[in-house]
Amino acid sequence: MKRVGLALSALVACSTVLGKANEDETISAVMQDHYFLSLNCITYLKGLSPVDQSRLYDASMMTQVNGALRFIASRDSVLEDFHKQFRAKGLKFNTDLIKLRGDNSVHVPSIESYYDDEYSDEKANTAFATWREVKNQAGRKAEEKERINKFFYCQTALVAAGLGPGATFGERFRSFASTRTKTANIGYFSVTVDRAQYGRTVGTSNRYAEPKAWEGSRFFILHASFKNLDTESRMPAEGSLIVSYNGKEYDFDSVEPISAEGYNLWFRKVNPLVTVKTKIVYRIPNEIEGEVYWKPGRNPDGIRLWVGRIEADHG
Structure with missing residues (x-):
């Protein structure tokens, strides 16, 4: 990983x-x-x-x-x-x-x-x-x-x-x-990229929750924090992963539906001034490499947070 x-x-x-x-x-x-x-x-x-x-x-x-x-x-x-x-x-x-x-x-x-x-x-x-x-x-x-x-x-x-x-x-x-911001106020939340990792498995330690591997793809696991800044409960959204590769931007907005504790947001509301930490998992192709950004959901201004860079997986 x-x-x-x-x-x-x-x-x-x-x-x-x-x-x-x-x-x-x-x-x-x-x-x-x-x-x-x-x-x-x-x-x-x-x-x-x-x-x-x-x-x-x-x-x-x-x-x-x-x-x-x-x-x-x-x-x-x-x-x-x-x-x-x-x-x-x-x-x-x-x-x-x-x-x-x-x-x-x-x-x-x-x-x-x-x-x-x-x-x-x-x-x-x-x-x-x-x-x-x-x-x-x-x-x-x-x-x-x-x-x-x-x-x-x-x-x-x-x-x-x-x-x-x-x-x-x-x-x-x-x-x-x-040019590489990792924290921003987006909607009702202060959103932070805590860290990230990628590999051919997610590592849920639960064989029933672990998503199946597909040939030619791997998983990108984004560790993120959402702090509700509002005075009432609000619902954060995962958003999409963006990778700059070969002069184009690729937008990965499909999240792996992992039903294990600590993964994804599952339409869950967060109470005022409470921070929720979660791991958001995207399936990406092995060939892709380059600079990685994350655009959290419910984000009308299209704010991006910088994650880092990713290497291609040549097997």
């Missing part, structure tokens, strides 16, 4: 690579070297093969993004350590990251599972795996391993200083987040 949207995942942080004690030592060394202030972090990789240097540099671009996202989401981050170091040494920290952290209107996808975009935690995990793989190659000297670690922390320090690619992170992220 693959996840999209707001699926909480175990994002790795730099500290899982080194351990806290070694991390503090490495940060102190990077701060003392000051290579990040002259955009010369690559100095740490001198003597490594061009292939290894290229792989490490590409991986560091993703770890930079991961660190920035974790920082503005107020999650454990190496950038938080650099923030303290910058203040202690009188250096200017990236003010855009500080503003993003304090902006409650900006949605932060640092704890989400996005497919195939700059903020993908899957890509972050791959980047950290590349770091470990190159560093731990057979025959790698201890001094080389130390310099590889310093390179990654130096690249993170670039973001802390608002230099290099980190200088435009805030602008790029705001553009991304502003």
Whole structure:
């Protein structure tokens, strides 16, 4: 079962690579070297093969993004350590990251599972795996391993200083987040996309409720919340799933009739100020892939909420 949207995942942080004690030592060394202030972090990789240097540099671009996202989401981050170091040494920290952290209107996808975009935690995990793989190659000297670690922390320090690619992170992220809303007031309800997943089964744990598999199709399970904002009971509606694929928009408005607790809405009213959480299941073709939106029902303005992206299933 693959996840999209707001699926909480175990994002790795730099500290899982080194351990806290070694991390503090490495940060102190990077701060003392000051290579990040002259955009010369690559100095740490001198003597490594061009292939290894290229792989490490590409991986560091993703770890930079991961660190920035974790920082503005107020999650454990190496950038938080650099923030303290910058203040202690009188250096200017990236003010855009500080503003993003304090902006409650900006949605932060640092704890989400996005497919195939700059903020993908899957890509972050791959980047950290590349770091470990190159560093731990057979025959790698201890001094080389130390310099590889310093390179990654130096690249993170670039973001802390608002230099290099980190200088435009805030602008790029705001553009991304502003067009991907996951909560909106629609009709009488505040509606939220909590998370989503997709696969060849729904996973109801009830063989009588589990919908039958069809050749060439799979299931998209949307986890949603409806809070009734009115002063009397109201009835929410599932709505439709919209997938942008090959230059067209495909509208899936048929919901699987799953008669198990926690699925669908079944024309049920919700009392005032009460929130109902449910899983809405759509059957979609294996071939489809792309960006996914959800248009809740009873929605005269046609408001769409962003869910994430989906991969094709090639078997």
